[in-house]
Amino acid sequence: MPPRPPSALSHKALFLAFFEAGIFGFGGVLPIARRVLVERRRWLSQSEFNELFSLCQTLPGANMVNFAFAYGARQRGAGGAVAAVLGIMAAPMALVMLFGGLYARYGGLAPVRHALAGLAAAAAGLMLGAGVKIAAPVLRSVRHAALVAVVLALVALAHWPLVLAMLAVLPVSLLLAWRAAR
Amino acid sequence: MTALTQLALLFGKLSLVAVGGVNAAVPEIARQVVAQRHWLSPAQFVQLYAISNAAPGPNVMISTVIGQHVAGVAGGIVATLAMILPAGLVAILVSRYFARHESARWRRVVQAALLPVTAGLVLAAGWVLTAQSVSGWLTGAIALGCAGLSWRGRLHPLWLLGGGALLGLLLL
Numbered sequence: 001m002p003p004r005p006p007s008a009l010s011h012k013a014l015f016l017a018f019f020e021a022g023i024f025g026f027g028g029v030l031p032i033a034r035r036v037l038v039e040r041r042r043w044l045s046q047s048e049f050n051e052l053f054s055l056c057q058t059l060p061g062a063n064m065v066n067f068a069f070a071y072g073a074r075q076r077g078a079g080g081a082v083a084a085v086l087g088i089m090a091a092p093m094a095l096v097m098l099f100g101g102l103y104a105r106y107g108g109l110a111p112v113r114h115a116l117a118g119l120a121a122a123a124a125g126l127m128l129g130a131g132v133k134i135a136a137p138v139l140r141s142v143r144h145a146a147l148v149a150v151v152l153a154l155v156a157l158a159h160w161p162l163v164l165a166m167l168a169v170l171p172v173s174l175l176l177a178w179r180a181a182r
Numbered sequence: 183m184t185a186l187t188q189l190a191l192l193f194g195k196l197s198l199v200a201v202g203g204v205n206a207a208v209p210e211i212a213r214q215v216v217a218q219r220h221w222l223s224p225a226q227f228v229q230l231y232a233i234s235n236a237a238p239g240p241n242v243m244i245s246t247v248i249g250q251h252v253a254g255v256a257g258g259i260v261a262t263l264a265m266i267l268p269a270g271l272v273a274i275l276v277s278r279y280f281a282r283h284e285s286a287r288w289r290r291v292v293q294a295a296l297l298p299v300t301a302g303l304v305l306a307a308g309w310v311l312t313a314q315s316v317s318g319w320l321t322g323a324i325a326l327g328c329a330g331l332s333w334r335g336r337l338h339p340l341w342l343l344g345g346g347a348l349l350g351l352l353l354l
Contacts, residue, residue, distance in 0.1 A: 022238065022239045022240070023238055023239070024238060025238045025239050025240070026238045026338070026339070026340050027235075027338060027339035027340060028241075028339075029238075029239060029240050052277065054289065054293060055273075055276065055277055055289060056273055056277075057203070057293070057296075058289055058292045058293050058296060059269065059272055059273050059276060060197065060198050060199060060200045060201050060269050060272070061197050061198075061200050061203075061204070061265075061266065061268070061269020061270065061272070061273065062200070062203060062204045062240045062241060062242040062265070062266060062269065063203050063240075064240045065240050065242055065266045065269075065270060066269055066270060066272075066273035067273075068270075069266075069270035069271070069273045069274050070273045070274055070276075070277035070278075073274040073277075073278070074277065074278070081270070081274060085266065085270065088239070088240060089239070089240070089242075089262070089266070091238070091239070092237055092238050092239020092240065092243055093239070093243070093246055093258070093259075093262060095237045095238065095239070096233065096234055096237040096239070096243045096246050096247055096258075097246060097247075097250050097255060097258050099233045099234075099236070099237055099247070100230070100233065100246070100247045100250040100251065100258065101250075103229070103230070103233055103247075104251070107229070111351055114350045114351050114354035115347040115348070115350045115351040116229045116232065116233075116347070116350070117225075117229075117315070117317065117321055117350045117354055118320075118321065118324055118346040118347045118348065118349045118350020118351065118354065119229070119232045119233075119236065119343055119346050119347040119350065120225075120228040120229045120231070120232040120311075120314075120315040120321075120346075121312075121315045121316060121320075121321035121322070121324035121325040121328070121346055121350070122232070122324050122325070122328045122342050122343045122345065122346025122347070123228070123231060123232035123235045123236075123311065123315070123328075123343060123346075124228060124232075124308065124311035124312040124314070124315045124316070124325045124328075125308075125312070125324060125325040125326060125327065125328025125329040125330075125331075125332065125342070125346075126235070126328050126329070126332045126339055126342060126343070127205065127208070127304065127307050127308040127311050127312075128305070128308030128309070128311075128312060128325065128328075128329035129308075129328065129329040129330065129331070129332030129333040130205065130304055130308070130332065131301065131304035131305035131306075131307065131308040132305070132308075132329065132333045133332075133333055134297070134300060134301040134304055134305075135301035135302075135304075135305055138297055138298045138301045144297070144298040145298075147298040147299065147302065148298045148301045148302040148305065149302070150302070151298070151299055151301075151302025151303055151305075151306065152302045152305050152306050152309070155209045155210075155302070155303060155306040156209060156305070156306035156309040156310055159213060159217070161210065161213070162199050162201075162207065162209070162210035162213075162303075163199050166199065166201055166299070169299055169302075170201070170295065170299060173295040173296070173298060173299055174291070174292070174295040176295070177291045177292070177294035177295035178291050178295075180294065181287070181290060181291050181294065
């Protein structure tokens, strides 16, 4: 289906769409944002969505929040960016601060402490799994595998500051990618 | 410096160096708030990270919970704004001026270059969080089990988080 080009999305429409993506975005906002913006609202085609998302991915910061900034601004300037970002952040921030408040008050109780220890181990496992998932296709090339290992060693074992690790590794990685693309 | 100023400076800087997304910045966040500033113990850090993971929404919520822990609700808001605003402004500018087709090539190059770096950083994040959260055989088994299931399985992450919390509650 061809996307319906939004001539003028209102601030309210932007806020509501991104609000939906934020509040239902458990375990990652990307799938739900795609569903809301591409499939339901049809504000963007699949490829337009992918293009903007991949741009946001190459920039620093939170991918989907960057997406909300860029898409909101594209539609309605600064006010549109504010509407989209408020939309995606409002409900999750309120919820997470509620959790944080409960943690501060009840985090010391024995049953809560035990459940939190299990929760924390599970969250750590999820991050490990995500890392393996991203790394698995990259590891086929020896050079890429070496880069992954160097980053892991510098950051996790040598505890280098992120900026230093990036300054050491990114130029090499960019050079490799640039030569491969030629 | 007040706590709010410190939060704004720390997360404002992190916002611009969080190459590969917020998950990739988790080792740096841990280094700054646990090892350098001693705002949190390693156990508190990984618990707050887990709480932010259990809530819906973008994963910048790690900055919200840390900010709140350090300086209350105002701290949560300041840390979050500092984490999203600088990167968001960059995203607006770049998507406005460079998102045309002629930029497709350099974007592909940058993306290809970021992939191994992001992989290394997210693995490092998994490493750091696992080291801080595993305190015995049960937490070790939960972490490994969730890693395997999230890598190969199709279960929604909320089931894994809920399962981990339940196992901790019943068996620890």
